[in-house]
Amino acid sequence: MDSRAAIIERLERGFQEVQDSERFQDYLSTCARFHNYSAHNTILIWSQHPTATRVAGFHTWRKLGRHVLKGEKGIGILAPRPYRRTEEKDGEEEVIEGCYFKPVHVFDVSQTDGKELPAAPVTELDGSDDGLFASLAAIATGEGIALDRTPNASSANGFYRPGTIWVKPEASPLMATKTLAHELGHHFAGHVSGQCRGEQETIAEAVAYIVLAYVGIDAGSYSFGYLASWSDPKVFRAKLGEIHAAANRIIDGLETYAEAA
Template identity: 35%
Template sequence: MTVKELYENLKAGVNDLITSGKFHEYLKFQARFHRYSFSNSMLIFMQKPDATRVAGIKTWNSMGRRVKKGEKGIRIFAPLAVKVVNDDTGDEEWKIKGFKVVTVFDVAQTEGKPLPELARDLEGATVQGDRLYSLLKMASPVPIKFGQTGPAKGYYHPVKREIVLDAGQAGDDLTSTLLHEIIHAIVEKEPPKDEADRERAEIIAEGATYVVAKYFDLDTSCFSFGYVSAWAKGDNEKLIKLGNDIQKAAAELISRVEDAQKKSKVA
């Protein structure tokens, strides 16, 4: 299948989730959670290494959950961003003025309404996944290493220009994570400036992840559809508007992987 055809599959899969009754509840939960910076990931890990999903009291309350009595909060940084005018271009840009400390709690520290789940991790390892992982390591435009990543499966550091993967991952889930972070490395030249920028980056990264993985016979739809839908916040138009960016990023990585395949013994 072509990249365009695979993108259409992605769009159809995400649309099915968005229009399903179950997804309404999922969106209210999943869209409120986002990936954290390296510093905050490390802060979360140091204070509560078994944390999986964290949020402030107001967010948990809005999801029908309450923080258990006696639970100790996790302290992280929240940026204070301001708009400034670029002296050279005259364009408005977001600049970080400073940081403030905020308190969040892990889901295990809360009780109340059950949380819906649609996006699930890939389980086990396949021949296709192992083969793709080997090729991705050769095709990556930045160095890859394993380390502590806090609640995230991995992250791309745009300043250091490196990818760090959770040492506890394995199999097709690891392949999918590496693929996702390589797309970030290909597309992002600087950190996201605000939530809208982060939303755009995540839709492109996981959208392209699905396309590339499917192109090489690895199906990530059980995770990718839910992940993209959550970041699109139930608005399929956001995915459609980013279609060209998703296809362009996917095509570049596919080309890199195929070049790596030609230079290697990976069949």
Template identity: 35%
Template sequence: MTANAIDSKKPTTKQELIAANVKLLIEQLEAGHSEALTDYLTAMSRFHNYSFGNVLEIARQMPTATRVAGFWAWKNLGRSVNAGAKGIRILAPIVGVRRKKAVEAEKDITKQNERVLVDFRNAYVFDISQTNGVDLPSMHEVSGDPGENIERLAAFIKGQGIQLVYNPKIAPALGMSYGGRIAILPGQTKAEEFSTLVHETAHEMLHKAERRTATTKTARETEAEAVAFVVGKAVGLVNGTASADYIQLYHGNASLLAESLEVIQQTASVILGGLEPAVASEETPQQQEEDPELQEAA
């Protein structure tokens, strides 16, 4: 089913809407990586995964750093380090080759030499904020206007006994779920903020206590983002392939989503129910008693 098919069919109930949006997400996952995700993964493969020690060094020297790479790595990505930029010092390994003894080498001719760590040397990397040039590829983002649904969602979260805070220190994460507490990165667009809130709320509802230990990271992220996709689409946000890209970034797929279909649908239904405005009666019971027509109809 395509997006146009969903629009033309006009699901009439909440459950039909959830089912239609889940089916759309499954089809996006079955279609494979979007072009945006492929470009993003290609660019990210150019960056190193730094050791814990180097991560601490980077954070100590530049707490605001988000994406770092060496001088030539930035060149290969189409960006140049700004003149006068101060590099962030890290330790880079020096790897040498140790030849095996002749007797050992004869046992396995393919493993005559062995790579060994010899020492460390100083190396320098630069944050993206210290560079200029072409923009790095990025994944699609959620857009649209959730309207009053952000306030309704915040009220729903608090009604579940979950604390909601906005904390810039969680960057580069957009949101974090701590079990009874959700932290959101301030400064997001309204659409992104709403989607992030739903994602973290799904974590709170699905991935605590026993179920957390019974599921994998991939399954948990697939479920939370699927709920965010379904709820976001239901309130009119434009998701495109943003959720499918996110799920695939965590190695999730349509098969894994299908295995969690029931909990995704149930959780989305509960959250959507929490977003429904309270229906207030236009007349008080006393007014109804005083109205002869209403009394006669009763």
């Protein structure tokens, strides 16, 4: 069993190598053209197109070498438009800054045709979880978290909401286990909506990798690429304290359950 420090070092090295690869650079150049959508816009997208996976505006798709299919209906969202104006107050000029939202339309990749888009360098995990899922589920229950595995239209492998973790029922045992560890990472790191999603995903996925590696399961084929798509080594290093703390909570829980068995 590797030490936690050795696992952290391997994790940082692994996703740095992914980021440096030519394939990932191509992927990032494409991702740069896509927006990061707010929670409200995510709900708007889901309510109008539940199976949407990658959305962008008409002109963005054209820049990517794809075109919107004739007759396709756009997905309505709200685009932020910052403003800055000067007002006079008590004889002095005061700069007023704010933001308003303008209705715009985007289209899912399934509504377009054209040049193939590069895929993220992430490989779904397959294989046995060696009973780890049940132990993680017990930790979730002990934290008062309801574990939901009912079918869902979401394209995600899982998600966390305070008090609830959903894990895709079709996922392989190992993928489901990694996902549950990831969502528990969100819980033990105290993540709530409205915070920087990139930082949250970096922490949660690093926690999942560490937890699985600690029990001898290598999730690098998925975690390295996932981390690289959300973050960079500087963010990773800046969040090491939070990553360690959350991972240790889960590992300590696993050891407690193992001793009681």
